[in-house]
Amino acid sequence: xxxxxxxxxxxxxxxxxxxxxxxxxxxxxxxxxxxxxxxxxxxxxxxxxxxxxxxxxxxxxxxxxxxxxxxxxxxxxxxxxxxxxxxxxxxxxxxxxxxxxxxxxxxxxxxxxxxxxxxxxxxxxxxxxxxxxxxxxxxxxxxxxxxxxxxxxxxxxxxxxxxxxxxxxxxxxxxxxxxxxxxxxxxxxxxxxxxxxxxxxxxxxxxxxxxxxxxxxxxxxxxxxxxxxxxxxxxxxxxxxxxxxxxxxxxxxxxxxxxxxx
Amino acid sequence: xxxxxxxxxxxxxxxxxxxxxxxxxxxxxxxxxxxxxxxxxxxxxxxxxxxxxxxxxxxxxxxxxxxxxxxxxxxxxxxxxxxxxxxxxxxxxxxxxxxxxxxxxxxxxxxxxxxxxxxxxxxxxxxxxxxxxxxxxxxxxxxxxxxxxxxxxxxxxxxxxxxxxxxxxxxxxxxxxxxxxxxxxxxxxxxxxxxxxxxxxxxxxxxxxxxxxxxxxxxxxxxxxxxxxxxxxxxxxxxxxxxxxxxxxxxxxxxxxxxxxxxxxxxxxxxxxxxxxxxxxxxxxxxxxxxxxxxxxxxxxxxxxxxxxxxxxxxxxxxxxxxxxxxxxxxxxxxxxxxxxxxxxxxxxxxxxxxxxxxxxxxxxxxxxxxxxxxxxxxxxxxxxxxxxxxxxxxxxxxxxxxxxxxxxxxxxxxxxxxxxxxxxxxxxxxxxxxxxxxxxxxxxxxxxxxxxxxxxxxxxxxxxxxxxxxxxxxxxxxxxxxxxxxxxxxxxxxxxxxxxxxxxxxxxxxxxxxxxxxxxxxxxxxxxxxxxxxxxxxxxxxxxxxxxxxxx
Numbered sequence: 141x142x143x144x145x146x147x148x149x150x151x152x153x154x155x156x157x158x159x160x161x162x163x164x165x166x167x168x169x170x171x172x173x174x175x176x177x178x179x180x181x182x183x184x185x186x187x188x189x190x191x192x193x194x195x196x197x198x199x200x201x202x203x204x205x206x207x208x209x210x211x212x213x214x215x216x217x218x219x220x221x222x223x224x225x226x227x228x229x230x231x232x233x234x235x236x237x238x239x240x241x242x243x244x245x246x247x248x249x250x251x252x253x254x255x256x257x258x259x260x261x262x263x264x265x266x267x268x269x270x271x272x273x274x275x276x277x278x279x280x281x282x283x284x285x286x287x288x289x290x291x292x293x294x295x296x297x298x299x300x301x302x303x304x305x306x307x308x309x310x311x312x313x314x315x316x317x318x319x320x321x322x323x324x325x326x327x328x329x330x331x332x333x334x335x336x337x338x339x340x341x342x343x344x345x346x347x348x349x350x351x352x353x354x355x356x357x358x359x360x361x362x363x364x365x366x367x368x369x370x371x372x373x374x375x376x377x378x379x380x381x382x383x384x385x386x387x388x389x390x391x392x393x394x395x396x397x398x399x400x401x402x
Numbered sequence: 403x404x405x406x407x408x409x410x411x412x413x414x415x416x417x418x419x420x421x422x423x424x425x426x427x428x429x430x431x432x433x434x435x436x437x438x439x440x441x442x443x444x445x446x447x448x449x450x451x452x453x454x455x456x457x458x459x460x461x462x463x464x465x466x467x468x469x470x471x472x473x474x475x476x477x478x479x480x481x482x483x484x485x486x487x488x489x490x491x492x493x494x495x496x497x498x499x500x501x502x503x504x505x506x507x508x509x510x511x512x513x514x515x516x517x518x519x520x521x522x523x524x525x526x527x528x529x530x531x532x533x534x535x536x537x538x539x540x541x542x543x544x545x546x547x548x549x550x551x552x553x554x555x556x557x558x559x560x561x562x563x564x565x566x567x568x569x570x571x572x573x574x575x576x577x578x579x580x581x582x583x584x585x586x587x588x589x590x591x592x593x594x595x596x597x598x599x600x601x602x603x604x605x606x607x608x609x610x611x612x613x614x615x616x617x618x619x620x621x622x623x624x625x626x627x628x629x630x631x632x633x634x635x636x637x638x639x640x641x642x643x644x645x646x647x648x649x650x651x652x653x654x655x656x657x658x659x660x661x662x663x664x665x666x667x668x669x670x671x672x673x674x675x676x677x678x679x680x681x682x683x684x685x686x687x688x689x690x691x692x693x694x695x696x697x698x699x700x701x702x703x704x705x706x707x708x709x710x711x712x713x714x715x716x717x718x719x720x721x722x723x724x725x726x727x728x729x730x731x732x733x734x735x736x737x738x739x740x741x742x743x744x745x746x747x748x749x750x751x752x753x754x755x756x757x758x759x760x761x762x763x764x765x766x767x768x769x770x771x772x773x774x775x776x777x778x779x780x781x782x783x784x785x786x787x788x789x790x791x792x793x794x795x796x797x798x799x800x801x802x803x804x805x806x807x808x809x810x811x812x813x814x815x816x817x818x819x820x821x822x823x824x825x826x827x828x829x830x831x832x833x834x835x836x837x838x839x840x841x842x843x844x845x846x847x848x849x850x851x852x853x854x855x856x857x858x859x860x861x862x863x864x865x866x867x868x869x870x871x872x873x874x875x876x877x878x879x880x881x882x883x884x885x886x887x888x889x890x891x892x893x894x895x896x897x898x899x900x901x902x903x904x905x906x907x908x909x910x911x912x913x914x915x916x917x918x919x920x921x922x923x924x925x926x927x928x929x930x931x932x933x934x935x936x937x938x939x940x941x942x943x944x945x946x947x948x949x950x951x952x953x954x955x
Contacts, residue, residue, distance in 0.1 A: 152768070192862060193862075217409075217866070218861035219863075219865055225859065225862050229853060231856045234878065
């Protein structure tokens with residue numbers, strides 16, 4: 141479905157260009173949910189933006205459903221890619237209602253079909269009855285679901301999600317991660333998301349790519365990643381996160397003898 | 403380029419092309435000024451250097467220095483007073499101190515010349531009180547000299563410094579001032595050792611506007627008898643019909659304006675190190691008794707001198723005139739209609755071009771360096787004094803007229819009127835070039851409040867560049883566009899120096915009407931025209947005051 145073929149990305153900086161991503165390849169099957177996991181600044185968001193068509197490639201090729209989207213020579217404009225994206229800040233149009241936001245990408249449909257699709261999307265994302273609200277009247281979680289509904293409505297071949305939970309309360313994240321997975325699976329979508337949070341990645345993804353040093357260090361199932369880490373660094377990364385999560389939970393529950401409570 | 407079809411790329415190219423055209427339009431008068439000045443012979447320059455320039459440059463620099471010092475003193479002092487102290491009417495005065503912005507320099511000079519005339523109201527009253535009979539026995543010193551000009555200009559231009567400095571104090575000061583007090587500095591020492599140095603970048607920004615405005619002024623200097631560069635350009639061209647000579651003086655002015663801009667850049671280079679931190683407001687120190695009322699008086703008098711007295715005078719004069727004659731004369735009404743229509747036309751073009759420049763800059767992806775500099779270049783016009791701009795525009799305008807005449811001849815048509823100079827088109831073009839910076843600035847400020855993820859979302863939902871602008875940015879930019887239109891409209895209404903040089907024969911705006919009346923020494927309907935301009939000028943001041951109140955509330 142999605143193929144990244146040895147892509148190199150860079151951005152302008154003082155005194156030349158700075159390498160952001162080097163020699164990254166991956167392929168994602170249709171209907172799967174994948175996740176790029178890595179510390180902030182590892183280049184994972186740049187990869188997402190390149191797939192969306194906002195970053196030109198220095199080398200390599202991006203293909204979706206057999207169609208070339210980006211090469212070194214040129215690229216398909218974002219509006220012709222059939223790629224949807226949920227932005228980290230949701231990027232809801234503040235002057236449009238929820239229903240108008242969801243309908244934004246449905247201009248080619250008739251008015252009737254458009255209304256029908258909007259209704260379906262609002263039902264899918266559990267937003268029934270909120271169609272006439274404006275974004276600022278919604279909670280963070282509701283805004284997130286509007287962004288999801290809007291991105292799904294034009295039936296993109298691929299959905300990109302940039303740090304989908306970073307704007308939400310920590311308590312709500314895990315629950316919403318499972319909800320998001322259910323919605324994506326129900327809609328039968330192929331999705332690629334980006335996060336720095338392991339718990340989210342493991343909760344949602346069929347495939348996880350660990351990004352280190354501006355490239356993909358391992359591309360595997362959650363099970364494979366956990367049991368057969370490809371490098372000592374990945375092993376340490378995953379173990380450290382797991383340990384931190386355990387400690388945090390113990391601390392929150394106020395269990396006596398937990399190390400962080402001392 | 404490749405086999406990827408795209409409407410967006412072609413659309414983006416069209417926007418960039420529009421921006422390049424706007425840039426050429428702004429640069430044309432500057433380039434042609436250089437060309438014109440080079441036409442003047444070497445003897446010309448020698449003559450200028452020997453007779454005209456020393457005096458005019460000396461007078462101009464003296465005026466700039468005096469107005470700079472006075473307006474900086476009033477502006478910084480006023481900002482400090484309303485920030486650091488609490489006294490009766492502080493809230494009112496804190497926005498009222500902006501009011502003199504509504505009074506153009508030529509109007510304040512016009513009003514005070516009449517108010518303080520030897521047989522005017524103030525001096526007559528003084529004589530009655532002191533027991534003198536005739537102006538020959540007692541009169542106040544004449545206003546028509548350098549100190550008079552400095553005082554009048556300083557009192558209407560200080561709000562630029564006040565505005566920038568006050569917002570600096572309001573957003574940045576609190577913790578630094580508290581630290582200074584804890585380290586043992588009293589209020590005076592805190593003011594001079596912490597507040598003033600801290601305010602320097604803000605003062606630089608405000609002061610540069612004050613000085614550009616002073617350099618631009620033609621009416622006040624002329625009424626008050628100061629031979630500045632601006633007045634010299636005007637008289638060289640209008641009285642002596644010496645375009646090359648006028649262009650040479652204008653070139654000197656241009657250099658001066660560029661020096662001012664460079665000085666401002668230098669003075670505010672530290673501004674970027676501050677401003678992002680959020681701090682709490684300054685805790686004002688409550689004054690009591692006589693000190694409190696002294697503070698009220700201190701804050702009130704620039705408002706009274708710069709706005710209250712001239713505005714009251716204009717109101718009274720207008721009332722008297724209307725009582726006598728019943729209605730303004732048809733010629734004045736026509737001048738009013740001219741002002742509104744040419745300003746409206748200029749506003750529409752300026753806001754449209756501002757949108758082209760700002761939107762084009764927004765959608766630029768990995769632009770070459772020369773293209774990246776263009777949005778800044780297109781806003782250079784605000785630094786061009788009106789007379790300089792007018793002289794620079796004359797040459798390209800006359801070239802176009804000649805081309806049009808040739809075309810008419812080739813087509814066998816009868817020679818007609820001048821297209822640009824015979825109509826207010828050249829005038830509207832000058833307003834557009836001069837005020838494009840205001841429009842671009844307002845629209846860019848509006849655009850920066852829209853995160854770029856918003857337009858990326860629209861693109862991924864299938865919209866191209868133009869559709870994104872139409873469906874997302876234009877609705878969201880409506881307040882910014884309205885602000886831009888309002889500011890450009892009012893500034894066009896007030897504009898005098900370029901209007902004097904570029905208006906068609908027998909075409910008056912309110913400003914030129916007032917200028918004509920004042921030049922003839924007949925003060926009849928001038929007050930009505932002046933009042934109209936001041937009232938229009940009040941609108942943006944009220945807007946500014948409301949913006950400030952919202953920020954501090």
